[in-house]
């Protein structure tokens with residue numbers, strides 16, 4: 001089995017419920033950060049605590065690219081998802097056949113963790129968002 | 135602070151010019167600016183020079199070709215705002231009385247750079263870049279959001295491109311020189327939905343140069359000195375503080391600071407040159423520069439106000455969309471263009487009776503910030 005490495009340590013975990021993004025919060029002023037920040041940019045406190053973000057957020061905007069990027073071949077779709085904790089998170093969207101036309105700003109999206117790309121024998125894993133099927 | 139004047143302007147032709155290197159392009163812009171200021175190379179006391187790709191002592195390499203040596207040359211980089219940064223260095227040194235005559239140069243040869251015909255690649259440590267963020271994707275996300283928030287349509291984005299390409303046909307320095315219809319724009323290749331190829335600025339080679347001096351000696355060199363009424367450079371703020379990705383607070387604040395410095399407001403402007411790397415962007419910038427209320431950018435465009443002949447023509451040069459975008463040159467080029475307009479020398483693209491103009495450039499996508507840097511200058515005749 002291929003070795004799995006995270007795109008960036010400490011940005012997510014895989015739980016029984018599914019993918020969870022890891023953010024942190026300033027214990028002095030309450031400001032939240034994703035990805036985690038070593039200090040609070042608002043009040044410069046170093047007193048930060050890790051927090052798990054909700055698994056479901058709302059699609060804030062999306063775009064389908066018809067040009068390759070470093071790791072993705074076109075067409076691929078990316079988006080920004082507004083999390084209930086108040087931050088907008090950018091990431092690739094996982095779209096099933098025919099789902100692209102049904103994407104709408106405001107729809108619910110859930111965090112999933114899966115392979116982003118391969119580097120030789122290594123699988124780089126990270127977070128994506130996929131529409132919540134109801 | 136001393137009042138500072140633009141007394142010499144020069145630029146190379148913009149286009150895909152792989153046979154002409156950075157030194158030739160830069161030399162052409164500097165030589166033209168020196169002639170324009172009726173000035174000997176010996177009169178220049180210092181220089182700020184901007185280039186992004188493959189830069190090493192660019193200023194010295196260019197200036198030695200016009201006989202300029204043994205002086206203070208500062209080479210700077212600030213993504214697409216690099217040219218604005220060079221201008222700030224020259225303007226402030228003269229305003230503070232450190233020097234009397236300086237030259238700001240911006241130059242870029244995209245076709246011979248390491249990223250020729252590629253998208254600008256993300257840095258390895260840029261998490262969003264690794265996850266698929268590109269410049270077109272960023273602007274497509276903003277465009278989609280503006281459509282959602284304010285009901286803006288893809289036809290309106292396309293109309294920005296139609297307007298600027300029309301203006302570019304009147305500008306001999308422009309790369310495209312071709313008219314397009316809304317249908318042409320929308321049926322061109324999809325780059326990142328809703329942005330099509332003809333809503334993107336091309337890769338461009340080119341250079342621009344501006345010579346400045348204190349206003350009280352400007353008439354030795356020119357009969358039409360142009361006053362630099364404001365010169366502002368501002369780095370971005372945290373994106374988590376931004377309530378809406380279609381409105382860049384740093385751009386807005388830089389504009390407000392420039393208006394305050396110049397002692398005037400957006401209603402006093404006769405002409406604007408701004409950063410339109412992607413067509414939807416021009417609509418966002420109208421709102422940030424205060425040319426209209428927030429959310430009303432598309433209406434301002436629809437009214438015809440920003441076309442040549444309208445109330446406040448924007449990008450009469452053709453903008454980045456038609457002129458092209460040699461990254462570090464563009465911040466200097468917008469000042470060259472506004473100075474031309476205020477002197478009444480813009481020929482077919484002249485804005486009638488232009489007395490006050492604003493030059494704007496911004497750039498550098500930094501994950502976590504609303505923008506890399508914004509540069510704004512306000513000039514008056």
Ligand SMILES: [Zn+2]
Pocket residue numbers: 026027028029030031040041042043044045
């Ligand atoms: Zn804090």
